Amino acid sequence: xxxxxxxxxxxxxxxxxxxxxxxxxxxxxxxxxxxxxxxxxxxxxxxxxxxxxxxxxxxxxxxxxxxxxxxxxxxxxxxxxxxxxxxxxxxxxxxxxxxxxxxxxxxxxxxxxxxxxxxxxxxxxxxxxxxxxxxxxxxxxxxxxxxxxxxxxxxxxxxxxxxxxxxxxxxxxxxxxxxxxxxxxxxxxxxxxxxxxxxxxxxxxxxxxxxxxxxxxxxxxxxxxxxxxxxxxxxxxxxxxxxxxxxxxxxxxxxxxxxxxxxxxxxxxxxxxxxxxxxx
Amino acid sequence: xxxxxxxxxxxxxxxxxxxxxxxxxxxxxxxxxxxxxxxxxxxxxxxxxxxxxxxxxxxxxxxxxxxxxxxxxxxxxxxxxxxxxxxxxxxxxxxxxxxxxxxxxxxxxxxxxxxxxxxxxxxxxxxxxxxxxxxxxxxxxxxxxxxxxxxxxxxxxxxxxxxxxxxxxxxxxxxxxxxxxxxxxxxxxxxxxxxxxxxxxxxxxxxxxxxxxxxxxxxxxxxxxxxxxxxxxxxxxxxxxxxxxxxxxxxxxxxxxxxxxxxxxxxxxxxxxxxxxxxx
Numbered sequence: 395x396x397x398x399x400x401x402x403x404x405x406x407x408x409x410x411x412x413x414x415x416x417x418x419x420x421x422x423x424x425x426x427x428x429x430x431x432x433x434x435x436x437x438x439x440x441x442x443x444x445x446x447x448x449x450x451x452x453x454x455x456x457x458x459x460x461x462x463x464x465x466x467x468x469x470x471x472x473x474x475x476x477x478x479x480x481x482x483x484x485x486x487x488x489x490x491x492x493x494x495x496x497x498x499x500x501x502x503x504x505x506x507x508x509x510x511x512x513x514x515x516x517x518x519x520x521x522x523x524x525x526x527x528x529x530x531x532x533x534x535x536x537x538x539x540x541x542x543x544x545x546x547x548x549x550x551x552x553x554x555x556x557x558x559x560x561x562x563x564x565x566x567x568x569x570x571x572x573x574x575x576x577x578x579x580x581x582x583x584x585x586x587x588x589x590x591x592x593x594x595x596x597x598x599x600x601x602x603x604x605x606x607x608x609x610x611x612x613x614x615x616x617x618x619x620x621x622x623x624x625x626x627x628x629x630x631x632x633x634x635x636x637x638x639x640x641x642x643x644x645x646x647x648x649x650x651x652x653x654x655x656x657x658x659x660x661x662x663x664x665x666x667x668x669x670x671x672x673x674x
Numbered sequence: 675x676x677x678x679x680x681x682x683x684x685x686x687x688x689x690x691x692x693x694x695x696x697x698x699x700x701x702x703x704x705x706x707x708x709x710x711x712x713x714x715x716x717x718x719x720x721x722x723x724x725x726x727x728x729x730x731x732x733x734x735x736x737x738x739x740x741x742x743x744x745x746x747x748x749x750x751x752x753x754x755x756x757x758x759x760x761x762x763x764x765x766x767x768x769x770x771x772x773x774x775x776x777x778x779x780x781x782x783x784x785x786x787x788x789x790x791x792x793x794x795x796x797x798x799x800x801x802x803x804x805x806x807x808x809x810x811x812x813x814x815x816x817x818x819x820x821x822x823x824x825x826x827x828x829x830x831x832x833x834x835x836x837x838x839x840x841x842x843x844x845x846x847x848x849x850x851x852x853x854x855x856x857x858x859x860x861x862x863x864x865x866x867x868x869x870x871x872x873x874x875x876x877x878x879x880x881x882x883x884x885x886x887x888x889x890x891x892x893x894x895x896x897x898x899x900x901x902x903x904x905x906x907x908x909x910x911x912x913x914x915x916x917x918x919x920x921x922x923x924x925x926x927x928x929x930x931x932x933x934x935x936x937x938x939x940x941x942x943x944x945x946x947x948x949x950x951x952x953x954x
Contacts, residue, residue, distance in 0.1 A: 517884040537881060566881070579874060580883045584890040587867055589945030590922045594859060594915070600952055601817060601846070603860045604797040607952075609889045610864040614949035618942035622935045629930050635874070636927060640920075642870045647916060650909050655902045662898035665869030669894035672880055672887075 397422040397557060401458035403451065403473060405429045405438040407520055408490050409464030410528025412561070413443040418530040421560040428454035438525040452480040460557065462514075463489040468623040471500035474511055483508035486550045490516055492581065493628040494541045494570035502543060510550050513541040513570060515577070516563060521615040534562035541570040578631035583639065585621055586632070588613035677702040677837060681738035683731065683753060685709045685718040687800055688770050689744030690808030692841070693723040698810040701840040708734035718805040732760040740837065742794075743769040748903040751780035754791055763788035766830045770796055772857065773908040774821045774850035782823060790830050793821040793850060795857070796843060801895040814842035821850040858911035863919065865901055866912070868893035 400422035402409045409427070416422040427444035428451055429435050435447040448454045455461050455477045463470045463477075470489045474497075477487065487509060491497055494513045501511045518536040520527060538558040542551050555565045568576075592614035595603070625632055642661075649657035680702035682689045689707070696702040707724035708731055709715050715727040728734045735741050735757045743750045743757075750769045754777075757767065767789060771777055774793045781791045798816040800807060818838040822831050835845045848856075872894035875883070905912055922941075929937035 517882065519884070519886070536884065539882070576879050576882045580879055580887050583874075584871060584887050586923075586926055587871060588886075588890055588949075589942050590919060590926060591864060591867060591945075592949040593922060593941065593945040594863075594918055595948045597948075597951065599856050599860055602797065602819075602856045603952060604799070604816065606799070606893050607860050607864050609892045610868055611945070611949050611952075612889045613886050614942075614945040616942075616946070618939045618946060621942055622938040625930060625938055626933060626935060629933070633927065633930055636923065638874055639870060640923070642873060643866075643916065643920070646866055646870060647913065650905060650913055653906060653909070655906060658902040658905055659898045661873065662869050662894075662896075662901055665871075665873040665891070665894040666896070666898060668875045668877075669868075669872040669891050671877065672883060672891075 395553065395556060396420060397460045397553075399424045399426065399457050399459050401426045401428060401454050401461045402444065403428045403454065403461060403463045403477070404465035405434055405443060405447075405525050406464060407523045407525070407527050408516070408532075409462070410438055410441070410443050410525035411530070411532035412462055412464060412490070413438070414441075414528050414530040415533055415561040416557075417443070419560050419562070421557055422460075426454050426458065434525060441525060441528065443525055443528060451477055455481050455485070457482075458485055460554070461485065461487045463487070463491070466620050466623050467491040467493050467497065467627050471497045474501050475504050478506055478509045481509055485509055486554060487511045488514045488554055490514060492577065492624045494539075494573045496627045498541060498543065498570040510546055512546050512551060512554055514554070514558070515539045515541075515573065516558070517581075521612060523617060531562065533558070536563050538563040538565050539568050539573050540565060541568055541573055574628050575631045575634075578628055579635045579638075582624060582628055582632050583635045585613045585616060586625065586636070587639070589621075675833065675836065676700060677740045679704045679706065679737050679739050681706040681708060681734050681741045682724065683708045683734065683741060683743045683757070684745035685714055685723060685727075685805050686744060687803045687805070687807050688796070688812075689742070690718055690721070690723050690805035691810070691812035692742055692744060692770070693718070694721075694808050694810040695813055695841040696837075697723070699840050699842070701837055702740070706734050706738065714805060721805060721808065723805055723808060731757055735761050735765070737762075738765055740834070741765065741767045743767070743771070746900050746903050747771040747773050747777065747907050751777045754781050755784050758785055758789045761789055765789055766834060767791045768794045768834055770794055772861065772904045774819075774853045776907045778821060778823065778850040790826055792826050792831060792834055794834070794838070795819045795821075795853065796838070797861075798843075801892060803897060811842065813838070816843050818843040818845050819848050819853050820845060821848055821853055854908050855911045855914075858908055859915045859918075862904060862908055862912050863915045865893045865896060866905065866916070867919070869901075
C-alpha cells in the first residue's frame with residue numbers, strides 16, 4: 395500500500411536515499427523534507443528528492459502518515475518526542491539510527507498513546523554524505539532491522555515492513571538489545587578499528603599503502619560527529635566486543651612471539667573461513 | 675631494454691601477472707615458468723602466460739637473464755641460493771616477497787659473487803590466487819620497492835628498475851629494514867586486523883554484516899600459509915605496530931568508559947584526516 399504523505403527528517407545521504415527510493419518505487423504519493431540546514435534543503439530540492447521542504451519539524455510532520463527520522467542517533471529520541479506533539483493521531487514514526495536500545499527506551503517513556511514509534515535500522519550506508527550522494531538503490535537487497543516493542547499495532551508494523559520491502563530491502567525483526575549487541579560487532583567495532591588503524595599512519599608512509607590498507611580503513615572517512623554518538627549510545631556492547639578483539643589480538647601476539655606457525659595458521663584459517671562465508 | 679629470457683619461479687597470481695604483463699608490454703622476448711605443481715603449469719600454459727614450463731628450477735633458470743621469484747617468503751632465499759648454482763654469470767635474480775630484511779640477509783651471506791640478487795616488492799596483490807586470476811595490469815600505477823645492497827651493480831639495478839616501469843609500475847629504493855618497518859604498518863597489520871575481526875564473527879551474525887564489515891575484513895580471505903610466513907619473517911616490526919595499535923585502542927576504550935564525546939571526536943578525526951589523505 396502506498397503511503398500518502400511521507401516526511402523525511404534529516405535529508406542527508408540516508409534521508410535523501412529514502413526519499414529518492416520512495417519516489418522511484420512509488421512508495422509515497424507526497425514527500426516532505428525537514429532539515430534545519432537551508433543548504434541541505436536547497437540541494438535536496440534541486441535533486442528533486444522532495445515535493446516540499448521546511449526547516450520546521452512541527453510544520454513538516456503535521457500532515458504525515460509516516461515520519462522517518464534520518465538524523466544522528468543522539469538527536470532522534472528528542473526529535474521523535476517533539477514531532478509527536480504536532481502529529482495527527484495514528485501517525486507512524488520510525489528512524490534509521492544505527493543503535494536502537496537507547497532510542498527506543500527514551501521514546502517509549504514519554505510518547506503519547508495515540509502515536510506509534512517503531513525503531514528501524516537499514517544496514518546500508520556509505521562513508522560519503524549529503525543529499526548529493528543519495529542513491530535510489532541504497533537499500534536494494536539490504537537488510538532492514540525493525541525493533542518493535544510488544545505494544546506496536548501489528549497493522550502499523552506490517553505497513554512499515556511493506557514500505558521497506560517496496561524500497562528493495564529485506565526486513566528482519568529483533569529486540570533493540572539483540573540488535574545493538576550484534577551491530578557492536580558487525581558495524582561499530584569495524585568502524586572503530588578502521589579509524590584506529592588509519593590514525594596510526596604517518597603521512598610519509600601514505601605512498602606505501604596499497605588496496606589492502608585502503609579497504610581495511612575505508613570506514614575511517616565517516617563523519618566523526620555521527621560515529622562518536624553511535625559509539626556512546628552503544629557503549630557497553632561495544633566495550634564488550636573490544637575485549638573480545640583484544641583477546642584475539644593477544645593470541646596472535648603470543649603465536650608471533652613463540653614463532654609458532656601452526657597457531658598462526660589456525661587463527662588465520664578461522665578468519666578466512668568466516669570471511670569466505672560472506673561471499674563477497 | 676627488453677629482457678631476452680625471463681624466468682618466473684612460482685606461477686601463481688603474482689608470478690602469472692608478471693609473466694602476462696611482461697608479454698603484453700614486450701618486456702621479455704622469452705618467458706619460462708617454473709612451478710613444482712603440474713596443475714599450475716598447465717593452467718599457466720593454457721592462459722599463454724609462458725613459452726616454456728618446467729617443474730625443475732635448475733633447468734628453468736639455466737638460460738635466464740632475469741629470474742623473478744614469486745614464491746612464499748619463507749621459500750625465496752633457499753630457492754635463490756639453489757638457482758644461483760645453475761645460472762650463467764651475470765644473471766640478475768630478484769623477488770616479489772612481502773618482507774625483505776630476512777631474505778636479503780640470508781641470500782647475501784651465501785650468494786656466489788658472479789650472481790646478483792636485488793630484493794623487490796610490488797605493492798599490489800589480491801586476496802585471490804592462482805594463474806587463472808593473473809592480470810596484465812596488476813602492477814599498473816603501483817609502487818614497486820627495490821632494496822638493493824650497496825654492492826649491487828648499478829647497471830643491473832637500472833635494468834630491474836626499467837623492467838618494472840615497463841610493467842607500468844613506479845619504483846622506489848629503500849633499505850630492507852626500512853621497507854619491513856613500513857610494511858608492518860601499511861600491509862601486515864591490516865591483514866592481521868582483518869583476520870582477527872573476521873574470526874570473531876559467529877555464523878549466525880553473518881546476515882547482519884554490511885559493506886563496512888566486508889571491506890574491513892576483505893584481506894582475511896588471503897591464504898593462511900602465505901601470511902603466517904610473512905608475519906613470522908617480519909615478527910619484531912609487526913609486534914611493534916601491534917603495540918601502537920593496542921595503545922590507540924586503549925585511548926578509544928578510555929574515552930568510551932568516560933563517556934567523553936570530545937576525546938572520541940578527536941580520535942575519529944585523526945583517523946579521518948589520515949584516511950581522506952589517501953584519496954580513494
